[in-house]
Amino acid sequence: MEAYDDGSTEGTMRETGRRGSATGWAVAGGLALVAALGVTGAVALTGGSGDGTGAREEAVAAPPRRTDPGVPPANPGAPNGDGAADTGDGSIPSARQLTPFDTGHAALRRLDPALLKAVQAAAKDAKEEGVDFFVTSGWRSRGYQQRLLDEGVEKYGSLAEARKFVETPDGSQHVTGRAIDIGSADADRWLIREGARYGLCQIYANELWHFELREGKCPVLLRDASR
Ligand SMILES: [Zn+2]
Known part of the structure; x- marks a missing residue:
C-alpha cells in the first residue's frame, strides 16, 4: 500500500534537480501520474476522489523513482550479481532501475512467488506492446517499512496523516511480500487496464503504482492505505 510508494523513473528527479524524502517523491509521483492521466482519467481511476489539484508543479512525464536518502548501502561496493x-x-x-526479472535483489527475491510470476508474465506481454515495467518497491523488511512510516510522520506532521500514504510494518503487504510497486506511469496505466488478466489489481485509489494479487475480479478501490 503506502501511497507514497512510487512508480517511477529517475529522469524526473534528475531533470528537476530536486531531492526529497521517499514520501515526498511518492506523493509527487502520484500527483504527477494523476496529472499525466488528465483530470478526467484521474477521476475515473480514483472513483471520483481525485481532482488533480496541486499536481501542476509536479506535472512531469513519470513519477520519480523511490528514493531512500537516509539509508546508505550497508556495503556499497558489493556486487549482488547484477552489479548493484x-x-x-x-x-x-x-540509481537502480530494477525490472521484474532482477530476482537477485531482495525486493524481488523475497516477493511472494505467485505475485512475482504474475508480474513477470504481465511485463513480458506489456513489453510486446512497447511498455517497460520497472519495480520501484517490492518486498520490504519491517525496519525499512518503519523508516518509511517515520519519514511520512515527519513529512505530514502526524501519524494519522502519514497513514494515508504509508502502512505500518504490521499492516504492510510489502512486508509480507504480497505487494509490488510498478513504474513508469505508462506501465501503471497498462497494468490498471490489463492487470486483472494476471490477477494483478490496483488496491488504493491514491496509489496507481501499487499492485497486489487477487483471484477473480479486482476489488473496488479503497480510498487510501488508512482505510
Ligand atoms: Zn506499494
Whole structure:
C-alpha cells in the first residue's frame, strides 16, 4: 500500500534537480501520474476522489523513482550479481532501475512467488506492446517499512496523516511480500487496464503504482492505505 510508494523513473528527479524524502517523491509521483492521466482519467481511476489539484508543479512525464536518502548501502561496493549494491532490506537505490526479472535483489527475491510470476508474465506481454515495467518497491523488511512510516510522520506532521500514504510494518503487504510497486506511469496505466488478466489489481485509489494479487475480479478501490 503506502501511497507514497512510487512508480517511477529517475529522469524526473534528475531533470528537476530536486531531492526529497521517499514520501515526498511518492506523493509527487502520484500527483504527477494523476496529472499525466488528465483530470478526467484521474477521476475515473480514483472513483471520483481525485481532482488533480496541486499536481501542476509536479506535472512531469513519470513519477520519480523511490528514493531512500537516509539509508546508505550497508556495503556499497558489493556486487549482488547484477552489479548493484543491495542492502538486503528491500530498499532500492535511487540509481537502480530494477525490472521484474532482477530476482537477485531482495525486493524481488523475497516477493511472494505467485505475485512475482504474475508480474513477470504481465511485463513480458506489456513489453510486446512497447511498455517497460520497472519495480520501484517490492518486498520490504519491517525496519525499512518503519523508516518509511517515520519519514511520512515527519513529512505530514502526524501519524494519522502519514497513514494515508504509508502502512505500518504490521499492516504492510510489502512486508509480507504480497505487494509490488510498478513504474513508469505508462506501465501503471497498462497494468490498471490489463492487470486483472494476471490477477494483478490496483488496491488504493491514491496509489496507481501499487499492485497486489487477487483471484477473480479486482476489488473496488479503497480510498487510501488508512482505510
Ligand atoms: Zn506499494
